[in-house]
Amino acid sequence: MTIAEHNNTEKNNGAKKPSAPLIERETELRVAGRRAHSRRVAWIWAGRAAVAVVVIGGWQWFTSAGWVDKFFYGQPSGIWDSLVHLFTQGTAFGTIWENLWITVQEAFLGFLLGTALGVVFGILLGSNRYLASVFGPYIKVVNSIPRIVLGSIFIVAFGLGVFPKVLLAAVLVFFVVFFNAFQGVREVDQNLIANVRVLGASPVQVARHVTIPSAMTWIIASLHTAFGFAIIGALVAEVLGAQHGVGLIISQAQGSFDPNTVFACMVIVAVVTLVAEYLITLLEKSLLKWRPPSRSEAQAI
Numbered sequence: 565m566t567i568a569e570h571n572n573t574e575k576n577n578g579a580k581k582p583s584a585p586l587i588e589r590e591t592e593l594r595v596a597g598r599r600a601h602s603r604r605v606a607w608i609w610a611g612r613a614a615v616a617v618v619v620i621g622g623w624q625w626f627t628s629a630g631w632v633d634k635f636f637y638g639q640p641s642g643i644w645d646s647l648v649h650l651f652t653q654g655t656a657f658g659t660i661w662e663n664l665w666i667t668v669q670e671a672f673l674g675f676l677l678g679t680a681l682g683v684v685f686g687i688l689l690g691s692n693r694y695l696a697s698v699f700g701p702y703i704k705v706v707n708s709i710p711r712i713v714l715g716s717i718f719i720v721a722f723g724l725g726v727f728p729k730v731l732l733a734a735v736l737v738f739f740v741v742f743f744n745a746f747q748g749v750r751e752v753d754q755n756l757i758a759n760v761r762v763l764g765a766s767p768v769q770v771a772r773h774v775t776i777p778s779a780m781t782w783i784i785a786s787l788h789t790a791f792g793f794a795i796i797g798a799l800v801a802e803v804l805g806a807q808h809g810v811g812l813i814i815s816q817a818q819g820s821f822d823p824n825t826v827f828a829c830m831v832i833v834a835v836v837t838l839v840a841e842y843l844i845t846l847l848e849k850s851l852l853k854w855r856p857p858s859r860s861e862a863q864a865i
Contacts, residue, residue, distance in 0.1 A: 638823035646828035656816070657808050660832070667798050667810040668836060670726055674733020675794040682738045682790075683783055686745025691775055696746075707739050712800060719805045729806070733797030737790045741783065748782030749775055784848045791840045795833055 620640050627634040634642065650660040657663055689696040714735055718728035752775055760774055802811025810829050817825035 634823075635821070636823060638827050642824035643827045643831065646822075646824040647831065650813075650825070650828060650832075655813050657812055660813075663808050663810055663813060664832060664836070666726070666808045667795075667802065667833075670729040670798040670801070670809070671733050671791070671794040673726075674730045674797055675737050675791050677730065678734035678737025678794065679741050679787065679790060681734070682741025682786075683745050685738075686742045686783075687749050687771065687775060687779065690746040690749025690779070691771065703739075703742070711736060711797070712804070715797075715801045715804050719801065724805050724807050729798045729801040729809070732801040733794040736793035736797040740790045740793055741786045744782045744786035745779055748779030751782070752778040780851060784844075784851060787844050787847075788841060791844065792837055795837055799833070 623632075623637075624640045626632040627637065627639040654660055655663065685699075689699060711732065715728070715732045718731050722728040722731070756778075757770060757774055760770055765773070798809070799811040799814065802809035803815045806812045810833060814826050814829045817823075817829070
């Protein structure tokens with residue numbers, strides 16, 4: 565090795581290795597960023613706890629003092645007693661676990677059916693303007709029908725079993741996912757699609773490798789709202805007519821002027837929805853690994 569080559573090697577090695585002060589500075593910035601993120605998360609949870617204490621404590625205080633009639637609005641202590649009663653002694657329609665499982669099953673099946681149909685029709689109509697023009701008015705008409713009317717029609721047509729509840733939940737989910745998938749496809753860069761077609765890609769390949777991945781952010785975002793609508797659809801259908809389910813418990817409690825049990829069922833449904841929201845968030849992170857982090861996500865890194 566010549567002297568010039570030796571000097572060039574030393575220069576290249578020096579360029580690859582950052583100086584010690586720079587490494588220490590980067591480490592300090594990372595540690596400071598993690599500490600700031602930890603403080604922010606702690607303040608967020610503190611704020612959430614404070615809101616819960618104010619709402620629940622104020623509710624209990626107002627009802628105990630007689631400023632709010634607990635006969636109509638219930639009371640947190642009474643809601644807790646109703647929860648204990650539901651999970652220990654059950655209901656007239658079986659244990660709370662059996663009824664909750666039926667409601668979750670109806671909501672989950674409706675969620676899957678509505679999501680699948682919403683994605684397929686959203687992508688199909690979003691990428692074909694002729695089909696969008698033909699079916700657009702009919703979709704708007706069906707979307708304008710009150711859901712409670714559809715629920716009554718399904719109950720009359722299919723009875724009190726699980727199927728009409730799944731259908732109503734699927735209808736609510738379908739429109740949420742459909743409009744997001746439709747708009748997501750319309751937002752795809754048309755120049756990118758044209759370039760892929762020039763390279764010889766078939767319509768199926770364009771949809772698989774360009775359209776669907778580009779619209780996936782819109783579709784996944786709609787799922788966070790869609791599962792809540794699936795729960796609503798299942799509960800509304802159960803209130804209209806059912807043999808089991810949380811909605812039937814709510815309907816019976818409403819008929820006997822028992823607001824505490826109604827709120828207790830709402831608490832149970834809220835917990836189920838939060839768990840589903842967490843699982844959907846995990847799915848989103850898994851499917852959208854390729855997406856650059858958003859501003860809020862980048863600040864958390």
